[in-house]
Amino acid sequence: MISIIIPAYNEEKSIKDTVQRVFFVCKNSFKEYEVIVVNDGSTDKTATVLESFKTSHLIILNRGFNRGYxxxxxxxxxxxxxxxxxxxxxxxxxxxxxxxxxxxDVEQGFSMSVAARKGRYKNTSLIKSVPKFLLDKVANVVAGQKISDINSGLRAFRKKDVIPFFNIISDKFSFTTTITLSYLSNGLSVSYIPIEYRKREGKSKVKARDGFDFVNLILRTIMYFNPLRIFAPVALFLMGIGVLKFVYDLFNEPYLNITPSVIFVFLSGLQILAIGMLADLIRTTRK
Structure with a gap:
């Protein structure tokens, strides 16, 4: 059995075509399948359009209010x-x-397979492209590898693999971002398939505040899976500054004792490193 899930919120203009395309692919590719559309409190005619489909393969989950992607x-x-x-x-x-x-790809052994959009910034405004580009770079550091497309909405995975991460994966638009980081940070294999990406039908549902949620969730994921990726560089930087300041003071004022600023900076770095190592120990024990 293969399950295809489509979240929908006020998508009356595109949902019919999308569901028809999904059925066409499923009928020609899978023996057993189901298509699940989660109507997330739509206030337009999305529910009416969905009800026009007469097939046992379509399951419609109607929510009374919008909970999030x-x-x-x-x-x-x-x-x-x-x-x-x-x-x-x-x-x-x-x-x-x-x-x-x-x-x-998933059936062949990958934990998740992601459709990686080629030139995904070309149809995006500069004000949206810059934060996305920066966040992509941060995510690469977090994961310790290049991520071809961190938040693609087209992907496949095993149900048993994703359920354990529900407590860290976002309820909002950052679902795809946090599931990618969760998999990679936990050593699960991910494949990427290059795709072309079309301009969306209708108005985007992403709001400015989702960007702040996005950053917050990346930091939460780091803390949950790779705390030392934040704590270690900051700690070593501060300790390095402390050592350099000590050497500078030693050569310029050889009779001066260690200054309070050197002690403060060095010990701050040492304390941050200790906290990071404790967080990493907790992470290791949790596994």
């Missing part, structure tokens, strides 16, 4: 009967025909 996906994942799950957006931007390839 990630919360919708989590609900769909928990409801899904399939061992392997693929997710895609309702806005028609992703090449759904790539789903069989993504699922094949």
């Amino acid at each position: 990630g919360a919708s996906l989590k609900e769909g994942i928990e409801y899904a009967k399939g061992e392997v799950i693929a997710i895609t957006d309702a806005d028609g931007t992703y090449p759904i025909e790539k789903i069989p390839q993504l699922i094949n």
Whole structure:
């Protein structure tokens, strides 16, 4: 059984075409499948459009109010009967025909397979592209490797692999970001399949405040899986500054005792390192 999950919020203009495309791919690729659409409190005609489909393969989960992109996906994942799950957006931007390839990668042994968008900044405004670019770089450092596409909404994974990370994965738009970091930080294998990315139908649901949530969630993920990636560089930097200041004072004022500023900076670095090592010990024990 293969489960395809589509979260939808006010997508009346694109949901019909998206669901039809998903059914076309499933009918030609899988023997057993289900398509789960989580209607996340839509106030337009999304529910009416979905009700026009007459097939037992379509499961519609209607929510009375908007809980968020990630919360919708989590609900769909928990409801899904399939061992392997693929997710895609309702806005028609992703090449759904790539789903069989993504699922094949998972069945061949990868923990997750991600559709990596080529030139994903070209149709994005400068004000959105710069933060995304910077956050991509931060995420690469966190994961310790290059991430081809950290927040692609088209991907496949096993249900049993993703459930344990629900407590750290976001209920909002950062779901895909935090699931990627969670997998990579925990040593799970991820494959990337290059895709072309179309311009979305309708208005984007991402708001400015989601950017702050995005940064917060990256920091939370670091702390949860790789605390030393933050604490160690900061600690070593401060301790290094302390040592350099001590050497400078020694050569310029040889009769001066160690200055309070040297002691403060060096001990601050040492304390931060100790906290990081304790957090890492807790992480290791938790595993």
